[in-house]
Amino acid sequence: MKHPPLVETLIEAFTCLPGVGPRSAQRMTYALLERGREQGRELAGALQAAMDGVSHCERCRNYAERTNAEQNLCAICLDPRRDSSLICIVSSPANVLAVEQSGEFRGHYFVLMGELSPLDGVGPRELGLDVLEQRLRDGEIRELILATGTTVEGEATAHYILDLAREAGVSVTRIAQGVPMGGDLEFVDGATLAQALRARRPFAD
Amino acid sequence: MKHPPLVETLIEAFTCLPGVGPRSAQRMTYALLERGREQGRELAGALQAAMDGVSHCERCRNYAERTNAEQNLCAICLDPRRDSSLICIVSSPANVLAVEQSGEFRGHYFVLMGELSPLDGVGPRELGLDVLEQRLRDGEIRELILATGTTVEGEATAHYILDLAREAGVSVTRIAQGVPMGGDLEFVDGATLAQALRARRPFAD
Structure with missing residues (x-):
């Protein structure tokens, strides 16, 4: 004897959520x-609408709603007042929100939607780094600001991107002091992030 | 700057779940x-189907899927091989599953869907005890087995039902040893529950 099938099905469906x-x-x-x-x-x-209607910005890979426009772009990439030659690289949409809340940044983003992790099958292509490489070569980017996490995977990702940018002759900086070692960017307060953005330095091995 | 509206709406909607x-x-x-x-x-x-299609059994209050039948009854109440004069009273559908898994019980259930808790607005009517009272008076019930929790609310509920049954002249028993004090029925193993059902005793104040 179990619950009625509709109840069992719903219980089973909830277990697809992380931590449930x-x-x-x-x-x-x-x-x-x-x-x-x-x-x-x-x-x-809300689930049905989001699963069907949320896509990725074709320029920065952040979440964007599907539109009928020729290119699917997010609100940040569409904003003409922002500097598109300055690109901040983060690993998740939550980190975009964290940097935005610092109020210190008026450029564009590139959202990796993850970090390099070869054992989990996450290579450069999964993070869109082939697209980033092409954009670096196109010569429209003046500076890359690395704001990936300070974990092992975040460091590996940062170094991989540093190599891409050097080959293309684009200068690379990294957000500085204030980001705690081993922590995730989305848990850092806005004032600390603002300081880290102001104190950014050239990135070296 | 926030997530796109569809994403924000979904995040907000998830917080309606307990513990989220x-x-x-x-x-x-x-x-x-x-x-x-x-x-x-x-x-x-699964959510949409369950929200629309799951109702309560009109006899025992357990979950039952809506049907076109005259009366909405659950599988247990519809089973002709079970003894409808023996009613086990539990506080939730999870407890029905626990008792079923003990393999010791072939009667019917009455599922309170809660326990008496006046401060939270849960009185006898919310637990369907007016319906139970009517059924006790109808004379078709031979024995009530109380299997509510051993918490303060469970004890209060058990005593309330004991009074109803005494007034109607129906004998009341209670599942015995093996149910740990302060614990919830659904965490008890089947063997312990089987023992508790076999060793049930007349209920007294």
């Missing part, structure tokens, strides 16, 4: 069935 | 957008 095991999934299912049917329907609608 | 704060919600959203669009769509479908 069978017991949490059951608790979520009960909570929505008992006290939150309307919220459950809203969540269903 | 803004940061977990963001992690879930990124995970589905990056690596699980198809799973995300399945979750959306």
Whole structure:
């Protein structure tokens, strides 16, 4: 004897979320069935809309909603007041929000959506570094600011990008003091990030 | 600068789940957008189907799928081989599963979907105890087996039901040794629950 199939299916479906095991999934299912049917329907609608409607910006790889425009671009890449020759490289959309909140940066981003991790099958192509390489060669980029994490994978990614930029003759800087070693960028406060952006230095091995 | 609206809406929607704060919600959203669009769509479908299609059994209050039948009944209440004069009272559908897994019980259930908690606005009517009272008076119930939790709320609920049954002249038993004090029924193993069902005793104040 089990739950009715619709209930079992929902419990099973919840376990696809990170950090959600069978017991949490059951608790979520009960909570929505008992006290939150309307919220459950809203969540269903939001999920469906996001899965179908969220794409990636064709220039910076950040999240962008699908439009009928010729090129799918995010709000930052479309903003004419921002400096498109200055590119800040981050590993996730959350890190874009963190840098934006520092109020110190008015250039564009390049969002890796991950960091180099060959054992997990994440190589340069998965991070869009072939696209970045092409853009570096096109000569429209004046400076790359590296703001990847200070973990092993973040360091490896930073060095890989440093090599690409040197080959293309583009100067590379890196956000400086204030980013705690081993920490993830999205947990750093805005004032520290502003200081790190102001104190950026040439990147060397 | 924030995420695109579809992304923000999904993050916000996830926080309706128990134990999910803004940061977990963001992690879930990124995970589905990056690596699980198809799973995300399945979750959306399962949510919508469960929110619309799951109802409560009109006899025992357990989850049951909506049907076109005159009465909406669960699989246990529809099973002609089970003894409908023996009713086991539990506080949640998870506890029905736990008792079923003990293999010791072939009667029906009455699922309270909660326990008495006046401060949270949960009174007898919210637990369907007015319905249970009517059924006790109808004379079709031979024995009530109390299997509510051993918490303060569970004890209060058990005593309330004991009074109802006494007034109707129905005998009341309670599952015995093996249920740890202060624990929730769904965490008890099947063998312990089987022993508790076999060793049930008349319930007294």
